[in-house]
Amino acid sequence: MVNMMEDFNSETDSDYTSYWRDWFVSSRGNEYFCEIDEDYLTDRFNLTGLNTEVPYYQYALDLVTDVFDLDADDDLREQIEKSARHLYGLVHARYIVTTRGLAKMLDKYKKCDFGKCPRVLCDGHPLLPMGQSDLPNMSTVKLYCPKCEDIYNPKSSRHASIDGAYFGTSFHSILFQVYPALNPEKSMRRYEPRIYGFKVHAAAALARWQDGCREELQDRLVEYGMSHKFVEESDSEEDAYEYGEENEPAKTEKVAGDAASGRMDIAN
Numbered sequence: 001m002v003n004m005m006e007d008f009n010s011e012t013d014s015d016y017t018s019y020w021r022d023w024f025v026s027s028r029g030n031e032y033f034c035e036i037d038e039d040y041l042t043d044r045f046n047l048t049g050l051n052t053e054v055p056y057y058q059y060a061l062d063l064v065t066d067v068f069d070l071d072a073d074d075d076l077r078e079q080i081e082k083s084a085r086h087l088y089g090l091v092h093a094r095y096i097v098t099t100r101g102l103a104k105m106l107d108k109y110k111k112c113d114f115g116k117c118p119r120v121l122c123d124g125h126p127l128l129p130m131g132q133s134d135l136p137n138m139s140t141v142k143l144y145c146p147k148c149e150d151i152y153n154p155k156s157s158r159h160a161s162i163d164g165a166y167f168g169t170s171f172h173s174i175l176f177q178v179y180p181a182l183n184p185e186k187s188m189r190r191y192e193p194r195i196y197g198f199k200v201h202a203a204a205a206l207a208r209w210q211d212g213c214r215e216e217l218q219d220r221l222v223e224y225g226m227s228h229k230f231v232e233e234s235d236s237e238e239d240a241y242e243y244g245e246e247n248e249p250a251k252t253e254k255v256a257g258d259a260a261s262g263r264m265d266i267a268n
């Protein structure tokens with residue numbers, strides 16, 4: 001009986017310990033994770049503070065780094081396995097903001113591993129995983145669309161239960177700081193509610209007011225030498241010229257009038 005148990009354990013040992021990380025990142029539901037380099041995991045400095053965060057820390061670390069060597073019963077093994085996943089997640093959040101980690105996540109982003117934005121006007125723009133907290137057990141992972149700059153719930157329940165702290169609050173923003181060319185062009189396109197083709201009044205008034213605010217803000221940005229371009233801008237400028245003499249000041253005046261009729265005050 002004892003021998004049988006040993007055989008059984010050593011067999012599962014070898015299954016588990018050979019390439020645990022490879023198994024982890026290729027398991028169903030773990031598609032958001034990239035594989036953390038061995039070098040990163042074995043540098044104690046990168047793991048600072050995690051020993052108090054993760055139960056059975058040393059066993060968990062051994063499991064993740066493929067040097068696990070312990071005859072444990074199923075209960076303990078399960079606990080250690082759970083700890084190893086938690087440890088992997090916490091190190092993952094640190095790893096993905098390193099040069100190597102960013103490059104790996106960028107690769108996954110380009111392959112749409114994190115899914116596409118559900119917003120119609122984003123035309124299926126790829127998403128990035130992010131957390132709303134850097135502390136574990138606060139909230140689950142969300143998906144950020146750099147085009148509409150909004151966040152979404154993951155579609156699959158497997159992904160929806162992943163801790164957001166395994167990705168952190170800063171990774172998606174750091175990615176675009178490091179790779180600024182990837183930042184998608186901002187778009188002014190938005191959905192206009194209509195009834196049989198006629199714009200719904202309240203929504204249209206709000207849209208006019210928001211357009212007015214946007215133009216005013218853009219003018220102010222130009223004043224401060226910080227002009228920002230939208231994808232549609234070059235097109236709409238051409239449209240404006242088609243109508244002839246309508247230049248910038250006239251346009252601004254018109255918008256101000258609309259904003260007044262919308263009876264919404266622009267707060268300063």
Ligand SMILES: [Zn+2]
Pocket residue numbers: 117118119122125145146147148149150
């Ligand atoms: Zn979007």
